[in-house]
Amino acid sequence: MLWPFRLDPADTAATRVIWYNVHLDNADAAGESAHLIAQNADIVALAEIQLRDPGWQALRQHYPHGCAHADDSPFALAVFARAPLAACDILFPGEYPAIRAVLGDGRVLYAAHPPPPINADLARARITYLHELAVRLATEDRVLLVGDLNSSPYSPHYRVLLRDGGLRATTRNLLPTWLPLGLNLDHALIRHGGAHTTALPWHTSDHRPLQTDWSTHDHPL
Template sequence: MPASSGTDLAPACTPRRSARNSSMQTTGRITLTGLLTTSGALICAASLIGFGGQIWWVFELASHFRPQYALTLGLCLPLLLYRRRYRWAAVFGAFAVLNAMCLAPRLLPLAEAAVHPGADQATFRVLLANVNAANRDYPKMRRAILKYEPDFIVLLEVTPWLLERLTEFDGRYPHRAVAPREDNFGIALLGRQPFLRTEIMQFGVAGLPSITAEIAVGERRLILVGTHPLPPVSAEAAQNRNEQLAALALFARQARHPLLLLGDLNVSPWSPYFARLLTDSGLRDSADGRGILPSWPVGLAPLWIPIDHALYSDGVEILRRETGPTLGSDHYPVIVDFHLARS
């Protein structure tokens, strides 16, 4: 009798252990749908956090990747609909639209993007390039200058090493204002035609050099500004950058002539501080209506964002804008064609 009871109990216990193990395996399994849902939820959170950039400098970092947010959430939608996750699909769709609305000024065609100069209007080309202080690929920089033949060149992170090599362009660009440095904040402005006035200025408390130049265009005047604020890698650096952007906005607002501001501003178009710069200065973004035009970081396409900018005031009309080929730097150059509007 005892032997028989033991035999009867053994089969009854085995299925219960199997059911428990099966349940544990199902609970611990990671599915593609679950992974995408979790990732999408984090992107939705980052989308909201990006609007709080003025609360904390770290939050602003989340504002720079609006194109990536919109694209990733949009790509998640078909799979969620296929899996009948309709609530998550609705949430992701709403946040994809929210991010797309932030991108709209650069993506939607504008009348300004189709401006054509008159036969009697002088047109100019400016090349803006953060060449990277550690970059020693001078042949690529040289080829870009020869290819685009700009009238003005604004170079950032200019070192004495680079200036020495640029002497070969003394004949083409005899007019210069330079402030070379061994760190990442040297700057130079080269021009084909004379400058009426140039000045090395410091906007904000960081003490970094910027260049302003006044240029004669017939009987009119144009002001060019080249600048490079600190990157927001800490609370103090972010504050210094914001103060420099505020000082630049005041300078542009007070300018008595048409103005073109060029620089690696270390801020994306979707940052609240970029929006404040445009509002306070009265300047407009030359990329509006022309695309996202990312300029950094070279070699990391999934993280591409536009932080190299060309902003312009009333009296300037943008004819064309593009990003150029790599110069051996971590930034792509920006090329802008423009003219002065008729009085």
């Protein structure tokens, strides 16, 4: 439960990234926007966001760059940034979206949200998604993957993702990110470089945000 035993220290010069599954039917988009803006992140990556809701307008104005996969389903996905990105593309590992965003210094951010394994078809789709994602990540240099992976750290498919993608976790296994069961389904995984991740307070969603300070260099451990 305490693995990984050592985590990267905070870096005040790091790029701050927030990952948050905001929930498809979020009842307080305006309040969520205000909370996110107050964190002063450089980039926000959001799952299940319904951008037609005017409550997200302030957030979108604060983060004018990036890209989004708009969908009236839990698989809406967005990466928004305060500064221009070198690239921002929608990918489809299997049949579900992911986002690959390239920062100006060449670092690569992936945002991911595979389907939950609530039936046999979706379970197979999740495995395919994570496998294809791992293949892509293994070809990258400095990369951060954030997402609601619908997999706890004890899932064998999560462990295969770490192994095949050459990734390491930046939070401990025991961190609860999803209610009502308190499971750790939201992750920030790093390949090369350093990242210090903390969980932000619960708000309106059934998930809680993760805040990752993403360094441009490796931290010696």
